[in-house]
Amino acid sequence: MTSGRLEQRFAKLKSIGRPGLITFVTAGDPAEDACSSILQGLPSAGADIIELGMPFTDPMADGPAIQAASVRALKAGATMHSTLSLVRNFRATDTSTPVVLMGYFNPIFVYGRDRFIQDAIASGVDGLIVVDLPPEEDEELCLPAKQSGLDFIRLATPTTDDVRLQQILPNASGFLYYVSVTGITGDKSPDANTVQIAVERLRQHTKLPIAVGFGIRNSEQAYAIASFSDAVVVGSAIVDQIKSDLDKMDSRNPKLIKNVLDLVKTLASGVQKTTAPS
Amino acid sequence: MSVQKTNSYKLGPDEKGYFGPYGGRFVAETLMPLVLELENAYENAKNDPKFANEIINYGKHYIGRPSPLYEAKRLTKHFGGAKVFFKRDELNHTGSHKINNCIGQILLARRMGKTRIIAETGAGQHGVAAATVAAHFDMPCVVYMGEIDIERQKPNVFRMKLLGAEVRPVTSGSRTLKDALNEALRDWVTNVSDTFYIIGTAAGPHPYPAMVRDFQSVIGTEARDQILEAEGRLPDTAIACIGGGSNAMGLFYPFLDDKSVSLVGVEAAGRGTNSGDHAASISAGSPGVLHGNRTYLLQDQDGQIKEAHSISAGLDYPGVGPEHAWLADAGRVTYASVTDKEALEAFRLCSRLEGIIPALEPAHALAHVSKTAGMLPKDHIILMNLCGRGDKDIFTVAEALGDRL
Numbered sequence: 001m002t003s004g005r006l007e008q009r010f011a012k013l014k015s016i017g018r019p020g021l022i023t024f025v026t027a028g029d030p031a032e033d034a035c036s037s038i039l040q041g042l043p044s045a046g047a048d049i050i051e052l053g054m055p056f057t058d059p060m061a062d063g064p065a066i067q068a069a070s071v072r073a074l075k076a077g078a079t080m081h082s083t084l085s086l087v088r089n090f091r092a093t094d095t096s097t098p099v100v101l102m103g104y105f106n107p108i109f110v111y112g113r114d115r116f117i118q119d120a121i122a123s124g125v126d127g128l129i130v131v132d133l134p135p136e137e138d139e140e141l142c143l144p145a146k147q148s149g150l151d152f153i154r155l156a157t158p159t160t161d162d163v164r165l166q167q168i169l170p171n172a173s174g175f176l177y178y179v180s181v182t183g184i185t186g187d188k189s190p191d192a193n194t195v196q197i198a199v200e201r202l203r204q205h206t207k208l209p210i211a212v213g214f215g216i217r218n219s220e221q222a223y224a225i226a227s228f229s230d231a232v233v234v235g236s237a238i239v240d241q242i243k244s245d246l247d248k249m250d251s252r253n254p255k256l257i258k259n260v261l262d263l264v265k266t267l268a269s270g271v272q273k274t275t276a277p278s
Numbered sequence: 279m280s281v282q283k284t285n286s287y288k289l290g291p292d293e294k295g296y297f298g299p300y301g302g303r304f305v306a307e308t309l310m311p312l313v314l315e316l317e318n319a320y321e322n323a324k325n326d327p328k329f330a331n332e333i334i335n336y337g338k339h340y341i342g343r344p345s346p347l348y349e350a351k352r353l354t355k356h357f358g359g360a361k362v363f364f365k366r367d368e369l370n371h372t373g374s375h376k377i378n379n380c381i382g383q384i385l386l387a388r389r390m391g392k393t394r395i396i397a398e399t400g401a402g403q404h405g406v407a408a409a410t411v412a413a414h415f416d417m418p419c420v421v422y423m424g425e426i427d428i429e430r431q432k433p434n435v436f437r438m439k440l441l442g443a444e445v446r447p448v449t450s451g452s453r454t455l456k457d458a459l460n461e462a463l464r465d466w467v468t469n470v471s472d473t474f475y476i477i478g479t480a481a482g483p484h485p486y487p488a489m490v491r492d493f494q495s496v497i498g499t500e501a502r503d504q505i506l507e508a509e510g511r512l513p514d515t516a517i518a519c520i521g522g523g524s525n526a527m528g529l530f531y532p533f534l535d536d537k538s539v540s541l542v543g544v545e546a547a548g549r550g551t552n553s554g555d556h557a558a559s560i561s562a563g564s565p566g567v568l569h570g571n572r573t574y575l576l577q578d579q580d581g582q583i584k585e586a587h588s589i590s591a592g593l594d595y596p597g598v599g600p601e602h603a604w605l606a607d608a609g610r611v612t613y614a615s616v617t618d619k620e621a622l623e624a625f626r627l628c629s630r631l632e633g634i635i636p637a638l639e640p641a642h643a644l645a646h647v648s649k650t651a652g653m654l655p656k657d658h659i660i661l662m663n664l665c666g667r668g669d670k671d672i673f674t675v676a677e678a679l680g681d682r683l
Binding site for chain 2: 056074079080104131132133136137155156158159160161179184
């Protein structure tokens with residue numbers, strides 16, 4: 001059994017009749033205390049689901065913004081332990097907003113797979129996105145995580161044809177994350193029409209909610225994508241906002257947290273203008 | 279399949295790309311269809327005699343194969359023990375073994391209809407080899423190279439530019455080979471339809487480790503025949519340096535089932551394996567997942583990748599090919615390490631005694647030979663892969679020795 005939070009959240013969005021906003025921040029960026037405050041503020045700023053990055057030195061599928069966020073977090077002392085404790089603290093005040101951990105396999109593998117699954121569930125994590133674990137490596141984490149009650153969120157991409165989709169979907173759960181462009185996070189912006197065609201194709205194969213991410217940076221783009229998807233993911237734009245409130249010595253603008261949450265409010269207004277796809 | 283074959287070390291990888299627990303395909307979903315396409319294309323090419331003939335032809339007329347087997351008599355005398363032979367892959371066109379693999383991969387790229395080449399490079403030897411074959415086949419080529427490596431391997435950067443390649447400096451992370459690999463993977467994930475990624479070492483997602491090993495195995499296959507002809511028997515020890523491990527896999531693979539042949543891989547100990555500044559992933563690392571495969575890595579307790587250090591840019595990598603990880607666990611290959619200082623001494627010794635300036639990478643292998651040969655009997659045969667020449671390293675060596683050029 002999963003925590004049910006992702007399922008409930010998508011059901012709720014459907015009943016209100018609008019798509020959701022998924023916000024990405026890296027755990028411990030720019031430091032644990034500030035990240036904790038950002039997390040606490042995200043739901044009321046309009047985040048429907050929180051995607052929390054597990055910092056890694058070598059994020060191969062991410063662009064410079066998210067890699068820099070990992071570097072800042074690690075420099076500030078982030079570890080898997082502190083990432084999970086951020087989730088635990090968040091759960092103390094919010095029991096309904098789903099939290100999905102996103103990252104790369106090595107920190108999980110080194111932490112110990114079974115211990116990770118156990119500690120993630122105990123901390124209040126609902127799902128996992130592990131970029132470098134394709135279905136071919138399902139035995140590494142996907143199957144045991146699902147068995148223990150964590151949703152395992154799969155990525156579909158512009159290179160995913162119908163044949164490949166049959167590999168991806170069987171163990172997918174929570175939602176399907178459509179990577180809107182070939183490339184890295186925060187790089188090119190997607191063409192809404194092309195993405196719409198792709199999402200409609202995916203819907204013929206799955207009943208899972210479909211979230212769209214990569215390259216969505218402002219409320220206009222969020223609005224355009226939200227009109228045909230169940231949720232929109234914004235990451236690099238938020239992470240860039242954090243960076244712009246840090247000086248060269250990583251000293252914080254006192255308004256950093258407020259500025260990040262204000263950006264999320266703007267993005268949420270773009271998403272909330274739309275009504276959910278029927 | 280014959281009965282003895284079941285005990286063979288040459289059967290890997292399995293159909294999922296694993297050598298025991300190492301290897302695999304740990305890549306982003308965007309790349310997965312490309313990796314599968316590559317695997318199919320390679321399986322298909324492997325069984326096509328035309329492809330094999332093309333490689334043999336380019337080996338002979340373009341690379342200059344077979345490379346000679348050379349008895350290093352003055353070094354043998356100097357060490358006062360085992361008889362030392364060099365496999366002279368530094369005499370290949372472009373000056374190292376890297377070209378063997380690049381020819382194989384670009385011929386495959388052409389079969390697949392790809393029109394653009396990308397590569398990563400550390401010392402620049404692989405970058406030069408990739409740029410060379412791209413020039414030969416008239417394909418645009420982008421080489422990713424860490425900013426620090428660009429600084430310490432200037433001659434190779436210029437060579438790549440002369441060959442028409444674009445060298446893109448990598449400024450993220452440690453700004454060396456590890457980060458160049460990240461950037462090349464990012465390029466590949468962005469340019470999926472036309473681009474072929476020529477990985478330079480026996481690492482990365484399946485089928486790269488097996489494919490690179492196969493293309494480099496010409497080294498060991500030739501050397502095995504040559505030593506049989508010269509000495510009437512197999513060597514007692516075969517030695518090669520290890521960064522990612524492509525020259526070593528190429529030398530070792532044809533000897534894996536020759537039980538009488540000890541195989542020794544030499545990693546870079548940098549300032550010493552206890553100093554924290556080294557690149558000895560097997561001797562001083564632990565298993566983890568990076569760049570598409572599970573293998574031994576230099577990492578901290580939280581699974582964060584550490585920066586490697588070696589005076590040799592080609593060995594300055596915090597991981598190693600998965601087949602080496604498996605051979606280490608299986609005990610078939612012994613992995614040793616030598617420091618920057620020891621490699622420098624071997625570099626000078628080889629230059630003075632044999633009139634051969636080796637690259638800093640095989641100078642590590644030679645340093646291990648120099649530590650062990652004197653203790654071995656005179657009828658002991660050591661076969662060492664001299665996988666690259668040292669012209670590219672003269673600035674680094676001059677600086678380390680305090681000379682001004």
